Amino acid sequence: LAKTTQPISMDSYEGQEVNITCSHNNIATNDYITWYQQFPSQGPRFIIQGYKTKVTNEVASLFIPADRKSSTLSLPRVSLSDTAVYYCLVGDALAGNMLTFGGGTRLMVKP
Amino acid sequence: DAGVTQSPTHLIKTRGQHVTLRCSPISGHKSVSWYQQVLGQGPQFIFQYYEKEERGRGNFPDRFSARQFPNYSSELNVNALLLGDSALYLCASSLERDQETQYFGPGTRLLVL
Numbered sequence: 001l002a003k004t005t006q007p008i009s010m011d012s013y014e015g016q017e018v019n020i021t022c023s024h025n026n027i028a029t030n031d032y033i034t035w036y037q038q039f040p041s042q043g044p045r046f047i048i049q050g051y052k053t054k055v056t057n058e059v060a061s062l063f064i065p066a067d068r069k070s071s072t073l074s075l076p077r078v079s080l081s082d083t084a085v086y087y088c089l090v091g092d093a094l095a096g097n098m099l100t101f102g103g104g105t106r107l108m109v110k111p
Numbered sequence: 112d113a114g115v116t117q118s119p120t121h122l123i124k125t126r127g128q129h130v131t132l133r134c135s136p137i138s139g140h141k142s143v144s145w146y147q148q149v150l151g152q153g154p155q156f157i158f159q160y161y162e163k164e165e166r167g168r169g170n171f172p173d174r175f176s177a178r179q180f181p182n183y184s185s186e187l188n189v190n191a192l193l194l195g196d197s198a199l200y201l202c203a204s205s206l207e208r209d210q211e212t213q214y215f216g217p218g219t220r221l222l223v224l
Binding site for chain 2 (some may be wrong): 034041042043044045046049061087098099100101102103
């Protein structure tokens, strides 16, 4: 399984754009990149998934360069309610449902 | 539709006891997975069940077991509890077996004294 590396924590202010980068140098050809969000005392929540280039949904954008060795989750105009832990996962969707979570990035949004 | 539900929400046990945690997946979801999340760490995979059969197992001792029922609900059992078993136990469901988009329940917080 590809190992992921992301910053332990980040601080931001309301209204700013936040970019969280994840490194996955050993990503395999079949691997997808998935991001989850987790609030305290709740289960993780799926945010976005991609394979290459750029993916955008109503919550976030995911940028993946051509070599796929890293990815960046972009949260536009964050609010206080975006304070959470964000996990970057890399895995083969055909390998079953064994999600491998790292330590995640603890985002603190300040007023 | 209701999301993934888990019971109980909180539980306190003592070392050596046994615990059973329950999970009801989203209606129509056939796959259920269990994760353990120790405070300050990411969730760690314990089991996956699909169509009532174990399809995956993480690096956990045999004290941990699980099963899935015909209605796709699931139970996680832990025997001979240790202090280190104190954690948030998360259940996640997905429509089919091979999907990375999983829907997590709120978890059961277990405290072992």
